[in-house]
Amino acid sequence: MTTLTFASWNVNSLKVRLAHVVDWLERSGADALALQETKLVDSAFPRDAFAEAGFDAFVFGQKTYNGVALLVRRETLAASDPVYGIPDYPDPQRRLVGATLTPKAGGEPIRFLGGYFPNGAEPGAARYLYKLDWIAALVRALPEMLRVTPRLILGGDFNIAPTDADLYDPEGWAGGILCSAPERRALEALLSLGLVDSYRLFAQPERTYSWWDYRRKAFEENKGVRIDLLLVSEALRAAVRAAGIDAAPRALAQPSDHAPVWVKVQA
DNA sequence: ATGGCAGAAGCATTCTGA
Numbered sequence: 001m002t003t004l005t006f007a008s009w010n011v012n013s014l015k016v017r018l019a020h021v022v023d024w025l026e027r028s029g030a031d032a033l034a035l036q037e038t039k040l041v042d043s044a045f046p047r048d049a050f051a052e053a054g055f056d057a058f059v060f061g062q063k064t065y066n067g068v069a070l071l072v073r074r075e076t077l078a079a080s081d082p083v084y085g086i087p088d089y090p091d092p093q094r095r096l097v098g099a100t101l102t103p104k105a106g107g108e109p110i111r112f113l114g115g116y117f118p119n120g121a122e123p124g125a126a127r128y129l130y131k132l133d134w135i136a137a138l139v140r141a142l143p144e145m146l147r148v149t150p151r152l153i154l155g156g157d158f159n160i161a162p163t164d165a166d167l168y169d170p171e172g173w174a175g176g177i178l179c180s181a182p183e184r185r186a187l188e189a190l191l192s193l194g195l196v197d198s199y200r201l202f203a204q205p206e207r208t209y210s211w212w213d214y215r216r217k218a219f220e221e222n223k224g225v226r227i228d229l230l231l232v233s234e235a236l237r238a239a240v241r242a243a244g245i246d247a248a249p250r251a252l253a254q255p256s257d258h259a260p261v262w263v264k265v266q267a
Numbered sequence: 268a269t270g271g272c273a274g275a276a277g278c279a280t281t282c283t284g285a
Contacts, residue, residue, distance in 0.1 A: 012274070013274055015275095016274070037284085039274075039275070063276090064275050064276070064283090065284095119283075119284055120285085121285090127283095157285095177285065213272075213285075214271085214273055215270080215271040215272045216270095216271060225285075254273090257273075257284085257285085
């Protein structure tokens with residue numbers, strides 16, 4: 001019986017973080033990794049570095065902002081049917097990439113989607129309305145994807161803390177961006193499609209986060225938020241074996257402000 | 268209410284992030 005590891009990491013510029021990502025792929029043994037905020041046009045994506053590490057890449061990037069990619073370990077997974085962007089949702093911002101991944105050792109295909117959800121700036125802002133609209137479009141698109149491939153993982157930087165346990169200072173953040181009621185309702189709409197936050201399927205230490213501000217020694221004082229998630233569909237839930245956050249790369253020199261998150265699934 | 272820090276664009280300073 002083989003276990004496959006699916007992961008997600010907002011790297012905040014792949015150009016700056018390439019060595020961290022290549023090292024982490026090796027160290028973690030991840031089979032598929034969704035990247036967010038690559039901030040690279042597709043022609044500048046470092047395909048060769050990942051190919052040398054044993055990974056194929058599906059890229060959907062743009063200059064300066066946003067940009068997502070999916071890295072797939074060739075030894076263990078065969079990728080097909082890539083999707084770029086939310087179907088039927090024209091959007092100049094490149095925030096979603098996915099593919100169907102079939103275990104080469106045998107097993108049913110898994111649809112793996114990686115999303116960089118809009119930040120939203122602050123409740124009421126134009127970018128906040130775009131955030132809610134973007135999630136609503138994803139909610140509309142998912143049922144068809146689930147129909148075609150019931151075993152599905154939606155991972156990424158959701159820019160939403162699911163509960164107050166996912167914020168270091170719930171009182172300070174209350175009603176603000178990442179945890180406002182409309183954002184949490186939008187996340188609930190995703191979960192109501194049968195998806196579940198894989199991290200909470202298991203007992204976890206208290207005060208574990210996936211993002212820490214670069215300022216004010218936030219990481220050293222563990223003042224973070226958990227906004228990077230891997231949601232698994234109903235059909236996949238019984239196959240999930242473990243889930244976690246690897247905070248180690250956040251302690252490296254010149255880190256991303258996000259840590260990679262992962263989930264292990266029985267193939 | 269604002270700053271702090273980081274990255275990109277581009278060369279001073281602004282935009283964005285969460």
